Amino acid sequence: MLKILIIEDEPFIREELEILLRNAGYEPICTDNFLTAEDEVKDNNPDLVLLDIHLQEYSGFSICTSIRKFSKVPIIFITGRNTSIDELQAFTLGGDDYISKPYHPSVLLARISAVLKRTRGQGRDEEQMLEYKGLTLDLRSYKIRYGASEEELSKNEFKLLHYLFQRRGEVVPRLDIIEYLWDQDVFIDDNALSVNMTRLRSKLEQLGVTDLIRTKRGVGYQI
Amino acid sequence: MSLGKYVQDKIILILMNGIGVFLLSLYLLAVGNSRVTVSLIAATWIIAFLSWAAVNYRGRKRYFDNINRLMSKLDQPYLVQEFMENSWRLEDQLYREILRRSNKAVVERIYQLENEQKEYREFIEGWIHEVKLPITGIRLACHNQEQGNNRRIERYLTELDHDVEQALFYARSDQVYQDYIIKETELKAVLLNVLKKNKYVMIHHQMSAEVECDGITVFCDGKWLEFIVGQILLNAVKYKREQEGRGMISFRAEPTASGVKLMIRDDGMGIAAPDQSRIFDKGFTGSNGRSRGKSTGIGLYLCRKLCNKLGLEIGVQSREGEYTEITLLFPKHPFLSKLKDS
The missing domain is CATH 3.40.50.2300 (Response regulator)
Known part of the structure; x- marks a missing residue:
């Protein structure tokens, strides 16, 4: 420490x-x-x-x-x-x-x-890869991998997924996500979050990952 | 001093002399002098009197013209007494002494007022710095406890912080020259700072923001610039269109021939055309301010004042019901740019 x-x-x-x-x-x-x-x-x-x-x-x-x-x-x-x-x-x-x-x-x-x-110095044992339920998040290249296929995400989508990965298993309130994104220099509102979420889900589906992100009505999202 | 006024001032003297000549002529005639002798004597009197009057008029006129010229040249005209020429006339000397005493009183009074003002300003500044401590404390405490009220408290804190900053900059705005460092500043870093500072207020009001100014730098003081942009940002939040519930603000910077232009555009309620030229005036609230009822007419006034001091140009473009765009122009300073190149 x-x-x-x-x-x-x-x-x-x-x-x-x-x-x-x-x-x-x-x-x-x-x-x-x-x-x-x-x-x-x-x-x-x-x-x-x-x-x-x-x-x-x-x-x-x-x-x-x-x-x-x-x-x-x-x-x-x-x-x-x-x-x-x-x-x-x-x-x-x-x-x-x-x-x-x-x-x-x-x-x-x-x-x-x-x-x-x-x-x-830069190289302080930071994680470069995150993995959850077979889905790999590559923090350097903004890519996700599932099995053999790969998909590139936009900055916003990637940061969104990254945050959910950090709080895996939890129901993450929408407001928490928005605030996290603001800290990451992505200044979006509630509507834009939904849009990004829809796009992220469709990209995940293309990879064959279905139902990874669950919506908890009136609360937030959970993976 | 005009001739007419002079004659008016000396009217009694002129009348007395007239009567004197008249009475003398009557007497001289009565004791048996010839008309020629009497006219000669009367003419001599009149000529002597007129010559005296002419010389006196010229002398007085020169004296007062001199004083007036001095007055117009001095940047503090109340000190004119110090520069007045010496006069042998008793009246001039008496008036000069009176002026001197009166000036002394004025100068003392000004000095006293200046002192009082300075003390007051120092007290305000000191107080503001004091009040920042508890704000910091509350903010930390808020962050450290995980409960639902945090966001609301954070929002109120942001507003409190904003008001306190405004007071501080208002108190300081007359002496900017004592407290700034002009250096090459990355515009993006300043804008991101402002956005993050106002994060809770912005998110609460469902605002989104876009920043487009990668790699652009300006020569400016970051702290003052942050304050100016912060004012504009909070105005965008305050005057967003009500019925839609959400709002959007974009920051776009581009280099121009004469410097860098930063455009801050929101999609809010806009400003009515007749109000546009007056929004930077002190105390001006306009129809928007009245309808939202939270306007003080200080924010934009301060923005323009600080911009002037920092050498920036500030302007506005707007269409009612559509958008407001505030433009900040950072002039390219030939000397500073050269420093950068070398």
């Missing part, structure tokens, strides 16, 4: 951040003693640091400078005052990213995983 050090002076935000990161599969470490923040980095050797710039009577920038003296750990700055000067300083002092409050949790998680990916 990747360790993330949270340096944040607001207790309730610290607690919520801890829960958020734990739910997302990281191992959060918190500190409220900013004077020893750099020792915290030395002792725990985290994979990433979330650093609030405006700590009470203490500047995140100076913590960053002292961490940078001995470590190259990725640092994401978090700030409540989004001024350009802060942003500039965050990058010149060696921060890897900068995000301002009030941030969306999903955006924060996306930034964290982007920074981790960038600093730890």
Whole structure:
């Protein structure tokens, strides 16, 4: 599990951040003693640091400078005052990213995983293939395979199927699907979801896969 | 200062002199002087008086013309006293002293007001940053607990966030120059950010969006641009056509000869032709605003103000009942483009 050090002076935000990161599969470490923040980095050797710039009577920038003296750990700055000067300083002092409050949790998680990916190299044991009930999903080429036949999906159809694969067995509400697609830069509405679903089903049928996706009336879909 | 006004001002002096000449002539005649002598004396008096008046008029006229010219050249005319020439006349000196004291009072008052305004603005900015903390907290808490109310809370939070941002940018809009970094910005990244920020509101209102601007970059400050686009986006949500229930917004950018043109088009209720030229005015709500009853007339006003400060052009095209298209023009800066090429 990747360790993330949270340096944040607001207790309730610290607690919520801890829960958020734990739910997302990281191992959060918190500190409220900013004077020893750099020792915290030395002792725990985290994979990433979330650093609030405006700590009470203490500047995140100076913590960053002292961490940078001995470590190259990725640092994401978090700030409540989004001024350009802060942003500039965050990058010149060696921060890897900068995000301002009030941030969306999903955006924060996306930034964290982007920074981790960038600093730890691309090839981090990510799955390339997903398989369920004999149907294979190739994450690199947007193709599905069933038996010997193959079919290419559009970006939207593929992401839709991918999401259902991630929650296999569950009844996935339509709204969840739409929200997931928005996170993936596919900005569609309810109608378009139905259209994409119809197209996906007909492509699946061409492959000989029938009844993979079941409609739960008034709720959502299930595979 | 005109001659007529001058004569009017000196009327008593003129009358007194007239009466003086008349009475003197009568007396001189009565004591037995010849008519020629008397006319000569009277003529001398009159000529002497008129010469004095002419010189005096010219002198006064020059003095006041000078002051007026100074006034029109100064960018703060209330400081004219500092530049007035010295005059030997007692009256001028007294008036100048009065002006000086009055100016001092005005300057002090202005300084005080400026200070008060600055303090107020700093308080507002500080407050806004304070209020962002609980918003962040609620958002995180919302995300961390899995329950059906989240989406509704998220939606209200988005609106709250939007209002807070608006206040912040309004407070800051007069001093943009202190807080921006113009750098090469990928347009798509900015637009995707805005869409994701407003995800819950957009999905709730059954809006869909299209973004077509792959690989186009502009020289702009990302933060300010995000705010401007956000305002336009929320307007599209607010003014979608009611009967259909769904709406669509598209972002399309294309390079032009003079820069980059970003077109933000929705299929909403549109803007009536007579209103179109006024939508960027402060406090203008128009017939749409009145019918939807949520308009403040601040959003687009701020957009235009910020665009002006950032050197962007903003325009609108619309047909009522069909569409609204807001155009943002990012001028190509020769210097910046050269930097990019080298």
